[in-house]
Amino acid sequence: MNNILEVHALNKTYKNFALQDVTFSLQEDCITGFIGINGAGKTTTIRSILGLALKNSGKIKVLGMDVDTHEREIKDALGVVMDEGCFYNQLTLNEMKSIIAPAYTKWSDNDYRHYLQAFDLDPKQKIATLSKGMRMKYSLVLALSHQAQLLIMDEPTSGLDPLVRSQLLEIMADYMKQGGKGVFFSTHITSDLDKIADMLILIDHGKIVFEKSKDELLDQYRLVKGDPSLLSNEHKKHLMNLELTSYGFSGITADWSKIQKSIPDIVLEKVDVEAIMLAYLKRRNSNA
Numbered sequence: 001m002n003n004i005l006e007v008h009a010l011n012k013t014y015k016n017f018a019l020q021d022v023t024f025s026l027q028e029d030c031i032t033g034f035i036g037i038n039g040a041g042k043t044t045t046i047r048s049i050l051g052l053a054l055k056n057s058g059k060i061k062v063l064g065m066d067v068d069t070h071e072r073e074i075k076d077a078l079g080v081v082m083d084e085g086c087f088y089n090q091l092t093l094n095e096m097k098s099i100i101a102p103a104y105t106k107w108s109d110n111d112y113r114h115y116l117q118a119f120d121l122d123p124k125q126k127i128a129t130l131s132k133g134m135r136m137k138y139s140l141v142l143a144l145s146h147q148a149q150l151l152i153m154d155e156p157t158s159g160l161d162p163l164v165r166s167q168l169l170e171i172m173a174d175y176m177k178q179g180g181k182g183v184f185f186s187t188h189i190t191s192d193l194d195k196i197a198d199m200l201i202l203i204d205h206g207k208i209v210f211e212k213s214k215d216e217l218l219d220q221y222r223l224v225k226g227d228p229s230l231l232s233n234e235h236k237k238h239l240m241n242l243e244l245t246s247y248g249f250s251g252i253t254a255d256w257s258k259i260q261k262s263i264p265d266i267v268l269e270k271v272d273v274e275a276i277m278l279a280y281l282k283r284r285n286s287n288a
């Protein structure tokens with residue numbers, strides 16, 4: 001499979017924050033969720049990829065093209081949804097579209113009308129009168145209407161009601177069916193990732209913590225529960241997010257079969273993306 005996005009040793013420094021050697025890659029035909037707590041560096045990474053924030057160093061390639069030398073071709077191939085959505089408030093959706101569409105070589109009015117309808121937006125409505133969720137939907141319509149090969153979205157599901165969120169997830173899945181495409185999106189709503197992501201990238205304090213397949217992660221980890229009197233210090237070393245009371249212990253681990261050998265009576269439960277993310281972050285913070 002081809003890499004659709006490659007970020008290598010990306011450094012971006014602000015006064016009180018730095019992206020440090022951020023490195024990851026996205027393969028085509030994958031939906032990748034970009035996760036991390038508030039202030040972890042998700043938006044800064046996305047803005048650096050898009051050239052909206054000036055990187056200090058690092059190499060970024062989109063579809064094999066260097067972002068520093070192929071700005072125009074890359075803009076044409078990307079569908080972008082950012083929180084702010086830069087629109088003229090006094091225009092209607094259609095008027096704004098007429099300004100944006102000529103910038104793309106593969107703009108499709110058919111796709112535009114299709115997605116407007118799918119998201120229940122009125123092309124004659126003024127942008128100023130859109131709610132936050134409607135504005136987000138409009139950004140998505142524009143991002144999806146020029147046959148982009150890669151969608152890069154910063155928190156696209158925030159501010160959307162559950163119905164529209166699930167609609168968006170369906171649209172993303174449909175978009176991927178065309179083949180050779182990719183989606184990279186940051187989110188706090190990890191249940192969306194449980195449903196749709198193929199890959200997960202976790203960032204914390206400006207550093208990548210992991211870049212893994214979601215299914216492998218979910219297969220690998222279990223929540224382990226059991227009798228605390230049987231728990232040795234050696235077991236504890238293997239448990240993330242360990243909670244211990246006199247009645248029982250619980251913790252998340254990839255080494256659950258090892259623990260099960262020495263404590264056969266443990267209970268094993270499957271975990272979701274949020275539990276794994278929190279376990280990783282708590283372990284990092286306690287080791288810091």
Ligand SMILES: Nc1ncnc2c1ncn2[C@@H]1O[C@H](COP(=O)(O)OP(=O)(O)OP(=O)(O)O)[C@@H](O)[C@H]1O
Binds near residue numbers: 014
């Ligand atoms: N233009 C800027 N100037 C100075 N500091 C900035 C700037 N933009 C972002 N930062 C800082 O960089 C850090 C990372 O911010 P960023 O927006 O990338 O985080 P995030 O992971 O997207 O967070 P959230 O989930 O809250 O959106 C924060 O500490 C933020 O204050």
